Amino acid sequence: MALIKLLYDYLWIPLRIQHMLNSQGIKGPPYRFIHGNNKEVTKMKQKALSKSVGLTDDLFPRVHPHFYTWTNRYGKNFVYWNGARAELVISEPELIKEVLKNSEQIFQKKQLSDIGMKFLGNGLIFIEGEKWAKHRKLANHTFHGESLKNMTPAIIASVETMLEKWNGQEGKEIEVYQEFRLLTSEVISRTAFGSSYLEGEKIFAMLDKSTIIVSQNLSKTRIPLISKLWKSADLLESEKLAKEIQDRLMKIVKKREDKAVNGEVNSFGNDFLGLLLNVYHDSDEKNRISLEDLVAECKTFYFAGQETVNSLLAWIVLHLAIRGDWQEKARREVVDIFGNQNPHLEGIAKLKIMTMIINETLKIVWSNRCPPKNSYKRNSVGKATLAC
Ligand code: HEM
Numbered sequence: 001m002a003l004i005k006l007l008y009d010y011l012w013i014p015l016r017i018q019h020m021l022n023s024q025g026i027k028g029p030p031y032r033f034i035h036g037n038n039k040e041v042t043k044m045k046q047k048a049l050s051k052s053v054g055l056t057d058d059l060f061p062r063v064h065p066h067f068y069t070w071t072n073r074y075g076k077n078f079v080y081w082n083g084a085r086a087e088l089v090i091s092e093p094e095l096i097k098e099v100l101k102n103s104e105q106i107f108q109k110k111q112l113s114d115i116g117m118k119f120l121g122n123g124l125i126f127i128e129g130e131k132w133a134k135h136r137k138l139a140n141h142t143f144h145g146e147s148l149k150n151m152t153p154a155i156i157a158s159v160e161t162m163l164e165k166w167n168g169q170e171g172k173e174i175e176v177y178q179e180f181r182l183l184t185s186e187v188i189s190r191t192a193f194g195s196s197y198l199e200g201e202k203i204f205a206m207l208d209k210s211t212i213i214v215s216q217n218l219s220k221t222r223i224p225l226i227s228k229l230w231k232s233a234d235l236l237e238s239e240k241l242a243k244e245i246q247d248r249l250m251k252i253v254k255k256r257e258d259k260a261v262n263g264e265v266n267s268f269g270n271d272f273l274g275l276l277l278n279v280y281h282d283s284d285e286k287n288r289i290s291l292e293d294l295v296a297e298c299k300t301f302y303f304a305g306q307e308t309v310n311s312l313l314a315w316i317v318l319h320l321a322i323r324g325d326w327q328e329k330a331r332r333e334v335v336d337i338f339g340n341q342n343p344h345l346e347g348i349a350k351l352k353i354m355t356m357i358i359n360e361t362l363k364i365v366w367s368n369r370c371p372p373k374n375s376y377k378r379n380s381v382g383k384a385t386l387a388c
Contacts, residue, residue, distance in 0.1 A: 006224060010034050010084045017086045021079050026088070028079040029070060034226055036081025041066045041219040055322060077382075085222045095382045099373055114227075115217050119210045122293055123300030134289070135297060138275045142192065147270070149345055154190040154269060156342050158183055180313040181306075188305040192272040193298070195252055200302060203248050206241045207303050209357035213238055249298050253277065283330040315365045316357060329353050 014031045021028075029037045048065035061068040067089060070078050076091045088098060099107050108128055112121050112143075120126060124135050141147065166174060185204050186197040193200065213234050232348050256273060259265050268277035276297055282288045289297075320327040333353040338344075 002225070010224065011197075014081065014084050014086065018079070021086070021088075026077055026079050027074040029074075029081070031081045031084075032082065033222065036083045036085070036221070037066070038081075038083060038219045038221045041080075044214065045219070046068065055318075081288060082219070082326060092382070098382065104372075110374055113217065113222070114235055115238045116214055118235070118242040119214050120296065120300055120303060122296035124297060125300055125304065131293075134279075134287075135293070138272070138279065138297070139301075141275055142272045145345075151187075151191040152343075155187050158186040158190065159188070172253070176317050177310070177314040180310045180317075184306045184310045184313070187309075188302060192301050192305065193252060194256070194269055194271050194273060199252060203245055203302055204297075204306060206245050206248075208307075210238060210241050210245075211303070211307070213241075245299060246295050247296050253298075255293070273298065311365060312358070312361060316361045319361055319364075320357070325356060326353075343354075 011153050014036070018028075018031050029040065031037075033041070044065040048062045051062070051133060053059070053062055066080070070080060070089070071091065077089065077095065079088050081087070092098070108246060109126050112119075112126055116126075124132065124139060127135065133181060162179060166179075180354055182197065185200060189195050189197050189200040197204075217234055252273070256277060260268050260277075267275040268281075276289070276294050279287055279289050280291065280294050320330065330353050334343075337347045341347075
C-alpha cells in the first residue's frame with residue numbers, strides 16, 4: 001500500500017501535471033523521480049558560485065543559474081520540479097501583476113518546510129487570514145508617520161556613530177556591507193525593541209545562521225517516510241537555534257515587562273515590542289496573541305527589518321561608486337536640501353534624485369526576491385490551468 005502511495009505521489013501525479021502543462025505549451029526540465037530537478041539546481045549553483053564575478057557582470061546567471069538557463073531554453077514561463085512539487089516560474093509582467101494583486105485571494109503564501117517553520121513560521125511573512133490581519137495591524141502602527149517621526153532621533157544617533165568611526169578613513173577601504181549590517185541592526189534594535197545592538201547581537205548572529213541553513217536546504221529533497229522518521233543535522237541545528245533565539249528574546253521581553261510591573265514606566269511602550277506586549281497581556285482573549293506568536297513576530301522584525309535594508313544600502317553604495325555622475329547629483333541634492341543639518345522627515349520627502357536611486361536599486365536587487373506563492377483555490381494563472 002505504501003509503495004502504491006509513493007508511486008502515486010511521486011510518479012503518477014508529477015507526470016500528469018507535467019503532461020498537462022506541456023500540452024498547454026508550458027515546458028521545462030523533465031521531472032526526475034523524488035528529487036525533481038533539485039540535483040541539477042545544486043550542481044548549477046555550485047558551478048556558478050565557483051566563478052569570480054566582475055563589478056559590472058550580469059548577476060542573474062550567477063545568483064539563479066537554473067532560472068537563467070531554463071528561461072533561455074524554455075521561455076519566459078516554464079515549470080520545474082522542487083522534489084515532486086511543480087513550481088511554475090513566470091516572468092511576464094502581466095502574469096506577475098495578476099499574482100501580486102491577488103484580487104480574488106487565489107494565491108496563498110508558500111508552505112514552509114520543517115526548517116523554515118523553525119526559522120520564521122507563525123510570523124507575519126508566512127501567516128494568513130484573520131491571524132495575519134490582527135498581526136498586520138500592529139506592524140502597520142509601527143510604520144505610521146508619527147511613529148516614524150519618533151524613530152528619527154534614534155536613526156540619526158546610529159548613523160552618527162557609524163560616521164564618527166569613518167572619520168579619518170579617507171582613501172582607505174571600508175567593508176560597507178559589514179558597516180551597514182551594524183547600522184541596520186542598531187536601528188532596528190533601538191526603534192522596534194528599545195534596546196541596543198549589543199542586546200540583539202546574538203539574535204542577529206543566530207538569525208544569520210538560520211538564514212544560511214534555510215537557503216542551503218531550499219533545493220534539498222525531502223525523501224518520503226525517511227524525513228518523518230529521521231531528523232537531519234540541519235533540522236536539529238535549526239531547532240537548537242530557534243530555542244536559543246527564543247531564550248534571548250524572552251530576556252528582552254522580561255526586562256520590558258519588569259519595568260512596567262515595577263512602576264519604572266507606566267506602559268509597555270509604543271514601539272513594536274511594546275505593542276506586542278500590550279496585546280499579549282490583553283484582558284480580552286479575542287485580542288490576545290500567544291507567546292509563540294509574540295516571539296515569531298519579534299524574529300520576523302529583527303530579520304525582515306535588518307537584512308533587507310542592509311543589502312539595499314550596500315547595493316546603493318556600490319551603484320553610486322560605479323556611477324560617479326549619479327553620486328554627484330545625489331550629493332548636490334542632499335546638500336541643497338539639508339545643508340549641514342541632520343536629515344528630517346519633511347526634507348526626506350523632497351529628495352527626488354535619492355528616491356530615484358533607491359527605486360532603481362530596489363528594482364535590480366529585489367527583482368529576484370518576489371516571494372513564492374501557492375495556488376490553491378482556482379488553479380490557474382493567466383491562460384494556464386494548473387489543476388490536475
Ligand atoms: C529595503 C527594504 C525592504 C524591502 C525591499 C522589503 C521587502 C519585502 C517583501 C518583498 C515582502 C514580502 C511581501 C509579500 O509577501 O508579498 C516584505 C514583507 C514584510 N516586510 Fe519588508 N522589506 C523591507 C524592509 C522592511 C523593514 C524595515 C521591516 C520592518 C522593520 C520589514 C518588515 C516586513 C514584514 C513584517 C513583512 C510581512 C508583511 C506581511 O506579510 O504582511 N520590511 N518585505
